[in-house]
């Protein structure tokens with residue numbers, strides 16, 4: 001293994017590459033990455049990258065696409081073609097156009113968990129870290145929002161606005177695995193533990209939580225909170241970062257099976273091949289990229 005890591009490091013230097021990894025990546029990938037973060041942090045990092053010539057994006061398709069859109073001069077590599085987020089596949093361009101025709105006055109806000117063609121159709125993007133602020137910044141009372149239904153409901157609750165979900169039931173298969181019953185059992189075993197959940201979880205999960213936020217916001221919350229035990233309602237990969245950053249605290253995953261199979265397709269071996277063969281290059285058609293970039297940049301300006 002250390003041989004493989006050494007080979008990756010050597011290639012990285014020779015090719016002037018950086019590795020960006022999402023919080024859900026395998027522990028060994030997080031450990032060799034130049035930067036580990038949530039979706040907004042990774043987009044920002046990719047956008048601001050100046051010196052590297054190659055960005056290896058250890059995550060899923062839509063995140064690597066955003067990097068390629070935001071920094072078109074760089075070669076962005078997705079090590080595994082199959083690393084596709086099923087939620088991003090749930091929203092088609094036709095669905096957005098139909099929704100816009102039905103609600104012509106409502107602005108369209110899309111979660112970054114969408115493909116570039118969908119982003120190109122919207123007014124502004126958001127992530128789980130800034131969805132509330134993005135919606136609050138809009139003048140309109142009614143907003144078309146997709147694809148995650150749970151995030152839509154969370155945002156509606158927090159902003160008091162009318163959020164029209166597009167499609168009707170977009171979801172993350174991994175976050176739907178969490179059940180409040182599992183949290184309550186863990187709470188009996190660890191009565192002082194704080195419960196943190198991702199907004200892609202159900203409203204029932206939100207009800208039993210102390211904190212709702214993006215993956216990196218959870219990391220910040222765990223660091224700052226005085227509590228020493230936490231029950232975690234998001235994908236398993238985050239546990240590595242939480243434990244590494246807080247060795248004196250204890251973390252319990254609310255459901256042990258909460259593993260995103262798409263995020264886990266990336267392995268050290270695939271990172272090595274990706275760097276060696278410079279594949280798979282993420283390409284977004286120019287017209288689509290220009291429109292999608294405008295929606296992403298609007299998000300960054302809020």
Ligand code: 13P
Nearest residue numbers: 038039127128214215216
């Ligand atoms: P973050 O915005 O917290 O990185 O979440 C992205 C994601 O895909 C959650 O399932």
Ligand code: SF4
Nearest residue numbers: 085086087172174260
């Ligand atoms: Fe997509 Fe869910 Fe995996 Fe996030 S955890 S990448 S939303 S399938």
